[in-house]
Amino acid sequence: MPIHYPNGKPYQDVAQPAAPRPVSYGGRGMTLEDELNQSNQFYRAANKAVVYKKPTPLQIVKVDYPSRAQAVVKEAYFKTPSTTDYNGVYQGYYLDFDAKETKNKQSFPLKNFHPHQVAHFNACLAQAGICFVVIRFVTLRRLFVYPASALNRYWQASLADGRKSIPLKEIETHGFELHPKLQPPVPYLDGVDWLIATKKGQTHG
Template identity: 80%
Template sequence: MTIRYPNGKPYAAPAQTTRSAPVEYGGRGMTLEEELNQSNQYYRQAQKAVVYKKPTPLQIVKVDYPSRAQAVVREAYFKTPSTTDYNGVYQGRYLDFDAKETKNKQSFPLKNFHPHQVAHFNACLAQGGICFVVIRFVTSGRLFVYPASDLNRFWTAAQRGERKSIPLSELEQHGFELHPQLQPLIPYLDGVDWLIQTKRGTQNG
């Protein structure tokens, strides 16, 4: 099936979205997205938070009908550019976050983000939302919650011609490292609690 952006260009899956390294517990072989989806299901069932992956609206333009009971979509377009992956509510606070993976060992490339995603984060931050990125280094399996306000700091610097990536040392210093477990697979609410306590989940960081 061919999926295209609103400008007509074919969609290609981001290079950083790969099958992740196995984790110690039940998430063996899962992508980061799959693990977060299971974690969100656990949080909802435990009544800790209500968070879902955002649906991506598609405009279907070509469908084949190999039989009366079966339809196969052959071509579709994204109706609008995607913003971030997840949003929801936790303890009366609005959450908005994205999930990214990289094969790089010592830095996270900013090219994995798009300008409209950073603009969306900034708009949510301006309304008092808690915004962040869940970043996984595939080779080492290390996971971080990283504030969107700090992402914006590096993004802005990159627009001025400075470095085009976030070093691992920055994530270690200004992010919150997560440790996969049985339930939930990715306990990212621990990172959200840290954002709230340190006020790093605010517009000014």
């Protein structure tokens, strides 16, 4: 089913391929989105955090009815540009984050983000939200929580003719590496605890 942005351009999710890719840890055969959804379910069941994937509002423009009991959507458009993938609350903090993957080994391309996503992060940061990206380096089998504030610095630099990617070394230095488990497969709250501790250290420093 073709889905389009409000400007009519077809939607292509370059950062999150629809076809599942096998991984050698955590949930085998699941996409990063699948693993995050499972992790969120685990956290909710354990009363640790309440986080959900945001629904994407669609405007349906073409529907076929092969029978009275069935309706098949043939064409739809995003009502508004999507912001980030997930949001919720943890220990009194508002969480807002996105999930991205890359096959690159040395850096993460900034083209995987859209201007409105970065603007959304900045608006949430201005309200003292905890904002970050869960980044998977597929080939390296490494997973990180990377702060949205650090992402914004590279984004702004790229607009001023700076580099168009974030080096892996930078993500290693200023991010938090996650170590997948059986439950949850993406223990991103470990990274959130680190972000909160960092935030408190900056406040009292």
